[in-house]
Amino acid sequence: MLLFIIKRLLQTIPVIFGVTLVVFLIMQMVPGDTAQVLAGEGASQETIEDLREEYGLNDPLHVQYFDYMKGLLQGDMGQSLKNERPVIDEIMVxxxxxxxxxxxxxxxxxxxxxxxxxxxxxxxxxxxxxxxxxxxxxxxxxxxxxxxxxxxxxxxxxxxxxxxxxxxxxxxxxxxxxxxxxxxxxxxxxxxxxxxxxxxxxxxxxxxxxxxxxxxxxxxxxxxxxxxxxxxxxxxxxxxxxxxxxxxxxxxxxxxxxxxxxxxxxxxxxxxxxxxxxxxxxxxxxxxxxxxxxxxxxxxxxxxxx
Amino acid sequence: MKETLLEIEGLKTHFITKKGTGRVVDGIDLTVYKGETLGIVGESGCGKSMTSLSILQLVPEPGKIVAGSIKLNGDDLVTKTEKQMQAIRGNHISMIFQEPMTSLNPVITVGEQIAETIRAHQPISRKEARIKSIEMLRLVGIPSPEERAKQEPYQLSGGMRQRVVIAMALACNPELLIADEPTTALDVTIQSQIIKLMKDLQKELNMAVLFITHDLGVVAESCDRVAVMYAGEIVEKSTTEELFRKPKHPYTKGLLDSIPKINEVQEELTPMKGSIPSPFTEHSGCKFADRCPLATDICFEQHPSLVAYENDSYQVRCFHYNESTSGKDVGHAKQS
Amino acid sequence: MPSKAKTPILEVTHLKQYFPVKKERILEAKRYVQAVDDVSFSVEPGTTVSIVGESGCGKSTTGRAILRLDDPTSGTIEYNGQDIAKLSKKELKAFRGDIQVIFQDPFASLNPRRTIRQMLNEAMSIQNVMDKTKREDRMLELMDLVGLPYDSLERLPHEFSGGQRQRLGIARALAVNPKLIVCDEAVSALDVSVQAQVLNLMKKLQKELNLTYLFISHDLSVVKHISNRIIVMYLGKIVEIADNEDLFQSPRHPYTQALLSAIPIPDVNVKRTQIDITGDVPSPINPPKGCRFHTRCPFATEHCRTVEPELRTINNTHQVSCHYAETLSF
The missing domain is CATH 1.10.3720.10 (MetI-like)
Incomplete structure (x- = not known):
């Protein structure tokens, strides 16, 4: 029985890993511009570019994903772009x-x-x-x-x-x-x-x-x-x-x-x-x-x- | 004089469907005496199992008892309500079934399955019932019954499970035990253990056994009297001794001839022609006529009734029973 | 009785068939069900050899290995002198045609929507046994052989009774002109009157077509009726091999004796001397040391508990694996 539980637990790891990848990719494919939304309507092109740089949105996709995973493994889900609070805190509420x-x-x-x-x-x-x-x-x-x-x-x-x-x-x-x-x-x-x-x-x-x-x-x-x-x-x-x-x-x-x-x-x-x-x-x-x-x-x- | 325990008269259990009426049990008369073992033998579809389910009023849909009476100590069971039957089942009449693997509930401990039977019929506490169930397990020869009682059926072998089923059936000391192919699913060495156990317990508890089987060998070894069924009817009924020595009905003879004998050399078997008729077939004459080597015109026209041969204890349903006995000697009486 | 000079059509040598058991605990050594453990025997053409034993003895597993349905753990199976594990693709195809099987219910594995004609046609075309033009004649011939009316060909499986189905199972096996037929509990589900018909048919066909049968059954009376030679198995091992009469007249292994004495005989004149063997068959995962039967044997000694008996020849055709085969009398 214990062996079965351990086996099934190990099987969940690739599943969760896959989920992160799929979610990440889908969010990339959705039309719209994160920086644009962040900056708000009527923001200048410059502000948008700055924001993009700040949040690493100009990095290649795999780098962005890699950075995210690195944080995740350390228990850090990143910060909300909206109010800059840690994601984990918001979720726990x-x-x-x-x-x-x-x-x-x-x-x-x-x-x-x-x-x-x-x-x-x-x-x-x-x-x-x-x-x-x-x-x-x-x-x-x-x-x-x-x-x-x-x-x-x-x-x-x-x-x-x-x-x-x-x-x-x-x-x-x-x-x-x-x-x-x-x-x-x-x-x-x-x-x-x-x-x-x-x-x-x-x-x-x-x-x-x-x-x-x-x-x-x-x-x-x-x-x-x-x-x-x-x-x-x-x-x-x-x-x-x-x-x-x-x-x-x-x-x-x-x-x-x-x-x-x-x-x-x-x-x-x-x-x-x-x-x-x-x-x-x-x-x-x-x-x-x-x-x-x-x-x-x-x-x-x-x-x-x- | 033998005391009558169960008396079945003119029992008809029919399956009424859109296709027509299946005469599964078609007019059975049968008496079981106290303490004896009566065998009902026949091939699949002959109605032997439905006869036994009729006794307990457990005939499955769309089956129905349409005629006849089943009297236990003179009291007709057919007219009883479901509630009254519940007090009889497992208490006065118990039943064990063929498949030990499936006839026990897989999620309830075997001890509890015995104990609940006792509590269904006797006003005793849970604890007393548990103690009694362990006693029953010991009685049927299960080693370390205290531990076994706590186990679930999947932890027991086939032979063990059939012992549990027997313990369950005997827990309330029934007057009649109906055993429907109790050993058919078991290996031969286990079968002989179980038959021996049933015989011993029967003597010890002084109950009657109605032994239902397709195996003539098992009948010869364990029954006092035997009734042979074919297509819903009893075709021959006698003491085991007499029936095996000189069977009168051509069907009984045919059955005996079909079995390969372990104690003699045979080049070829003598099978019966054809196969068992469906219960939905209409017969005007003898139901066995079209397979019978002795059949004449009368057999196709008139339905033979069960008549006494020499004395009342030997009955046979055949127009030609005299000829069939004077024919060639039945080959199974030789010894190797 | 088979003559000794013939070369065997089938030769099984040291066949072992182990199946791994699913682990229940983490720190558990890998365990195996020793379904068949070092079994050797041979079958001569035109004869019937039976394997008999109770459930779990390995008789069906042996049959499956011979049909090449499972690959053996070790040991070889030779068909006409050729190791069946090493057949080329073409040879394997020929082998699949030469060896056929009849199961307890041949229709359990059949498409219920295809007629008997379609079924037989398919069997013949897979093996490519004959011209399409001649197949029609062959089908009628097969119906004659197994004693069924010609119009059976147009019917569907469910329209047949148990006995007829087994006849059709035989017809399907015969469609490709096999040499050897493995019959795995082929008549066990049939009522005695029908069983007798099928047994007679099988005997008749054997004579007419010079077939070899490997007959796997738990029913000793049936085995006695049909076999030339009988192999008795217990817990994955052969305990006794002998010619039919020899085995029934003078069984030498206590287990064979117990099996024989346990069969109820439909005859009130025969009083058997019963050898009681107690208890259940032990688990094949962890079979008893020494002689595997010692836990149930009424004659077991210390020697039996520690030393495993070899299958040895006690007279030229009779082999037994019991230390006391010569001295025991039942």
């Missing part, structure tokens, strides 16, 4: 908010998704199953930002039950978390349902019935435990997708998280900030995946062996 948002959304995903999946699977093709599955299909089909806006319109603007934006209290969190978690919950519900229906056909469920085990125990103890193993992977992947989703949801609800930071920085052509933000997001994504893989392997060891 914004990141916890995004993580909080993603974790709450994942909890919504798990609780709603698995519950709905069980309701469906217990009586397949019944009215309750059909209802749940239609809702799940809608949940997958709606983009999260659209759902966010609709929720905002209904609950904040029309009913005025909940605040429109921000991230200050539980009331603030309800709508963004729901908007972000719904799609995942729908996917998890469908996965739980099909996984449970698969498990129900297994010989050991027949054995449990032949032992006279009560129905609810057959569902919760014998079926669900096995059915959740593939669901773990889906939840993990969903968490990754959520990180992407935070960019949109943070914008819709004006939450000052990492996603919004990255989006603002792109608009400002604040290259070090974008790179830092994307890098941190990627590392989290990779680590979550690693964690999910380990969990999956742990739960699956009993099945894998044959």
């Amino acid at each position: 914004r990141l916890p908010i995004s993580i909080e948002l993603a974790i709450y959304a994942t909890i919504v995903t798990i609780i709603f998704g698995i519950t709905a999946g069980i309701i469906s699977a217990v009586r397949p093709y019944s009215a309750s199953d059909m209802t749940v599955m239609v809702i799940a299909l809608l949940g997958i089909s709606f983009p999260s930002f659209w759902l966010g806006m609709i929720l905002m319109f209904i609950f904040s603007v029309e009913l005025q039950w909940l605040p429109v934006s921000g991230w200050d209290s539980v009331q603030h969190m309800v709508l963004p978390v729901l908007a972000l978690g719904t799609a995942g919950a729908a996917i998890v519900a469908r996965m739980t349902r099909s996984s449970m229906l698969e498990v129900v056909r297994q010989d050991y469920i027949r054995t449990a019935k032949a032992k006279g085990i009560k129905n609810y125990l057959i569902i919760y103890k014998h079926t669900l435990r096995n059915a959740l193993i593939p669901v773990i992977t889906v939840v993990g992947l969903q968490f990754g997708a959520l990180l992407g989703g935070t960019v949109l949801i943070e914008s819709v609800f004006a939450i000052n998280g990492l996603g919004r930071l990255i989006l603002e920085s792109i608009r400002m052509r604040d290259l070090p900030m974008v790179q830092g933000g994307v890098l941190v997001a990627s590392i989290i994504f990779v680590l979550v995946n690693l964690f999910v893989d380990i969990l999956y392997k742990f739960f699956n060891r009993r099945i894998d062996i044959n």
